[in-house]
Amino acid sequence: MxxxxxxxxxxxxxxxxxxxxPESHASLCFITSDSSIYVVHDLRxxxxxxxxxxxxxxxxxxxxxxLVGSCNGxxxxxxxxYLNRYFIFNPVNAGSFRIVPFAHNILSYxxxxxxxxxxxxxxGYDEKSDDYKIVYVWENPFCPYTFNGLIYSLKSGSSWKxxxxxxxxxxxxxxxxxxxxxxxxxxxxxxxFSFDLHTECWNEVHxxxxxxx
Numbered sequence: 001m002x003x004x005x006x007x008x009x010x011x012x013x014x015x016x017x018x019x020x021x022p023e024s025h026a027s028l029c030f031i032t033s034d035s036s037i038y039v040v041h042d043l044r045x046x047x048x049x050x051x052x053x054x055x056x057x058x059x060x061x062x063x064x065x066x067l068v069g070s071c072n073g074x075x076x077x078x079x080x081x082y083l084n085r086y087f088i089f090n091p092v093n094a095g096s097f098r099i100v101p102f103a104h105n106i107l108s109y110x111x112x113x114x115x116x117x118x119x120x121x122x123x124g125y126d127e128k129s130d131d132y133k134i135v136y137v138w139e140n141p142f143c144p145y146t147f148n149g150l151i152y153s154l155k156s157g158s159s160w161k162x163x164x165x166x167x168x169x170x171x172x173x174x175x176x177x178x179x180x181x182x183x184x185x186x187x188x189x190x191x192x193f194s195f196d197l198h199t200e201c202w203n204e205v206h207x208x209x210x211x212x213x
Contacts, residue, residue: 028093035063037041037077039091056087056097068134069123069176076123076134082107083119086134088154102162103136103150113141122174122182126197131155133197135163135182137171145170151200167202168194 029040031050033210038050041096054191059065059079066083068076073092079085084107084112089097125132132154140146143195147170168186177197183205192205 013207016023017192030064030067031068032067035061035065036131037067038067041123048107052170053091056089056099058099059085066121068121069174071123071125071132071177074132076121080120082113082117082138083121083136084108086121086152088123088132088134098135098154098157101159103152104151105136105148107138108142110141117141118147118172118187120174120184122176122184123204124177124182124197127180128198129155131197135174135197136160136165136193137163147171163200165202167195167204 013196016094018067021188021207029048031038031040031097032053037053039048040048056144057078061135062079064079064081068078068086070076073090074088075091075123076086076088084103084105085212086100086103087097088100102108107117107119122135123132124135134154136151136154137147140148145168147166148162150160151163152160169191170194171184172187173185180197181203182195182197184195186193190207194203194205195201196203
């Protein structure tokens with residue numbers, strides 16, 4: 001029977017073990033294929049020998065699986081046409097997992113949703129509050145280029161809450177955590193949207209003009 005991650009104690013213990021023996025964990029690589037997730041334990045070996053991970057029953061045979069992010073030894077996986085379903089687990093011991101409550105939003109209830117909506121998620125660790133959070137952002141289907149969002153806290157473990165004051169611009173991807181912030185790519189690639197995991201506020205990071213000498 002799966003053992004749920006109900007507190008930060010499990011995460012802290014796993015992180016301490018990883019730091020104590022970094023050679024055994026530093027080269028993990030994850031691959032999604034045919035509704036499954038595989039792990040390569042050592043990239044130094046050739047040929048690579050991927051191992052299929054045991055997933056929670058609710059996510060088995062799900063061909064919409066998406067790797068949202070990894071942090072401190074935990075992996076966050078999303079699924080569903082509109083990326084409404086998530087679980088967090090320890091890939092070293094896949095039997096230890098946490099299924100996140102369904103992320104209800106306008107996409108869940110609308111009978112018609114235009115194709116090619118921008119839907120993005122990110123996963124990171126808030127060092128200041130010792131908490132892991134999932135950020136879920138989607139384009140409003142009835143107001144193009146306008147975005148709404150939800151955030152889930154692993155520590156509170158209750159429900160998703162709305163995100164306010166999202167930046168103007170089309171969010172297309174998330175590339176991880178830096179300085180306690182998740183960073184999202186803007187479609188036109190002239191700005192990066194930074195989301196502070198502690199204050200839950202957005203900022204814009206303007207990129208340098210490399211065309212100037």
